[in-house]
Amino acid sequence: MRGVWLVARREFAYFVLRRGFLISLLLVPVWIGISVAIPLLAARSVSVASFVVVDQSGQGFAGAIDKALLRSEARTALELMAVYVKAAADVEALKKADPELAKVLLADPIDATHADALVALGGPEKVSERIKPFLPAGTPAPPLPPKRFVRVDAPPNLTDTSPAGLRDFLSAQRERGPDKISAVLIVPASFGMPDAPAQLWSRGLPASGLLSFLRRVATERQQTVVMGAFDIEEEEAREILQLSAKVESFDTAPEANGKPVSLADRIRSIAPLALSGVLFFVVFLSSTMLLGSIIEDKSSRVVEVILSCVTSDALMAGKLLGAAGAALAIVLMWAGGMYSVTLLSNDFGSLLATALDAVVRPDFLPLVLVLFVLAFLIYCSMFLIAASIAKTPQDAQAYVGPMMLVVMLPFFFITALIADQNSTLAQVFTFIPIYTPFVLMMRLGAQPPAFDVIAGTALATVTALSMVWLAAYVYRRNAVPIEGGPSRL
Numbered sequence: 441m442r443g444v445w446l447v448a449r450r451e452f453a454y455f456v457l458r459r460g461f462l463i464s465l466l467l468v469p470v471w472i473g474i475s476v477a478i479p480l481l482a483a484r485s486v487s488v489a490s491f492v493v494v495d496q497s498g499q500g501f502a503g504a505i506d507k508a509l510l511r512s513e514a515r516t517a518l519e520l521m522a523v524y525v526k527a528a529a530d531v532e533a534l535k536k537a538d539p540e541l542a543k544v545l546l547a548d549p550i551d552a553t554h555a556d557a558l559v560a561l562g563g564p565e566k567v568s569e570r571i572k573p574f575l576p577a578g579t580p581a582p583p584l585p586p587k588r589f590v591r592v593d594a595p596p597n598l599t600d601t602s603p604a605g606l607r608d609f610l611s612a613q614r615e616r617g618p619d620k621i622s623a624v625l626i627v628p629a630s631f632g633m634p635d636a637p638a639q640l641w642s643r644g645l646p647a648s649g650l651l652s653f654l655r656r657v658a659t660e661r662q663q664t665v666v667m668g669a670f671d672i673e674e675e676e677a678r679e680i681l682q683l684s685a686k687v688e689s690f691d692t693a694p695e696a697n698g699k700p701v702s703l704a705d706r707i708r709s710i711a712p713l714a715l716s717g718v719l720f721f722v723v724f725l726s727s728t729m730l731l732g733s734i735i736e737d738k739s740s741r742v743v744e745v746i747l748s749c750v751t752s753d754a755l756m757a758g759k760l761l762g763a764a765g766a767a768l769a770i771v772l773m774w775a776g777g778m779y780s781v782t783l784l785s786n787d788f789g790s791l792l793a794t795a796l797d798a799v800v801r802p803d804f805l806p807l808v809l810v811l812f813v814l815a816f817l818i819y820c821s822m823f824l825i826a827a828s829i830a831k832t833p834q835d836a837q838a839y840v841g842p843m844m845l846v847v848m849l850p851f852f853f854i855t856a857l858i859a860d861q862n863s864t865l866a867q868v869f870t871f872i873p874i875y876t877p878f879v880l881m882m883r884l885g886a887q888p889p890a891f892d893v894i895a896g897t898a899l900a901t902v903t904a905l906s907m908v909w910l911a912a913y914v915y916r917r918n919a920v921p922i923e924g925g926p927s928r929l
């Protein structure tokens with residue numbers, strides 16, 4: 441046993457003192473940060489699409505588009521502000537001091553009438569400033585979404601709306617840089633008839649989402665015109681078009697207490713999925729480090745010296761323990777970092793604390809840890825077998841490549857698995873031994889049938905023990921490479 445601990449200590453130091461370990465340790469937090477930052481930066485870096493409306497129908501399209509743009513911006517801003525306020529602001533103080541603002545921010549953002557209420561309060565910019573007094577000191581005002589589209593008045597040189605004239609106009613606009621007009625919407629005089637659609641002209645494809653937005657506005661405008669023919673006022677028509685039925689989501693779980701599903705509830709449902717993904721990365725990282733350690737020992741002949749002091753079984757057990765220690769160090773460091781964020785961050789600390797509460801539960805965390813250990817044994821054994829058989833790093837890569845395709849197979853179905861975690865597909869993957877631990881871990885948040893949990897855990901346990909036995913056998917036969925000869929297996 442002493443030899444096992446000596447090997448484990450050596451392997452642990454081998455793993456954690458290498459630069460690659462530190463890089464990998466920071467990889468997930470950096471990846472999460474990048475995945476959050478890139479969409480924001482991409483949204484901000486996208487230039488605003490300016491377009492012109494040439495309304496030959498006299499139906500007031502320009503005004504309708506301006507109102508729709510303002511409502512669209514308000515709706516997007518309202519969704520962001522609602523999340524921001526619930527996460528960072530003193531909601532109770534907001535309700536007492538500014539009930540009108542609280543009513544808008546805490547209402548269902550899907551309801552279009554609340555976007556109109558936001559406009560009535562002065563628009564996203566003024567509302568953002570009104571929120572600041574209810575935020576902790578030093579917390580910035582809620583961020584505002586960037587504008588996507590802007591309608592501009594037709595310039596004097598836009599006189600020819602024939603295809604040739606529009607082509608020349610838009611070609612000349614390309615030289616104006618960020619101030620260019622990228623599209624022209626022509627609304628014909630007979631718009632509304634089946635053979636007279638509105639026409640969106642652009643140089644190449646129009647800006648992403650612009651065509652869909654204009655279609656929606658044109659549809660609403662046409663509906664308003666038809667309602668006007670039935671003596672329904674325009675404002676009444678717009679209220680009818682924006683009317684949305686409120687449907688609340690409820691969870692029958694006892695801890696829900698009969699209340700509608702909230703943002704915190706959604707975070708609690710996503711947290712187990714995120715945890716399973718993080719733990720998969722940890723297991724995969726530990727397995728690849730173990731693979732590299734074995735290949736390096738074999739190529740440098742260090743393994744022959746070590747085997748003169750301990751048995752091959754003790755050496756393999758020590759390597760597994762060392763890799764397990766490195767995996768545990770990664771998990772503890774990340775967990776400590778997340779806990780620190782909950783204490784230091786005023787903005788998202790409460791959301792992160794909610795996610796931690798969702799996984800640090802006595803009815804969830806122990807089983808997750810058991811599945812994590814089983815997954816660790818299964819995957820490390822697979823990589824250990826590949827490293828034992830291989831004579832060179834090139835041989836190891838040849839073995840690992842096909843193995844990785846098999847290991848990553850569930851990720852091709854990840855969307856379907858997340859959409860319905862108790863579907864037939866999820867059950868099938870649950871009872872494929874090499875996928876059982878992680879698929880079952882992912883499903884725990886959706887309360888899978890007790891049979892799936894018990895049978896899946898038992899199957900994973902048998903698989904892990906079998907893989908460790910097989911890995912010990914293969915390693916025992918191939919720990920020391922034979923010069924110029926085939927493997928002993």
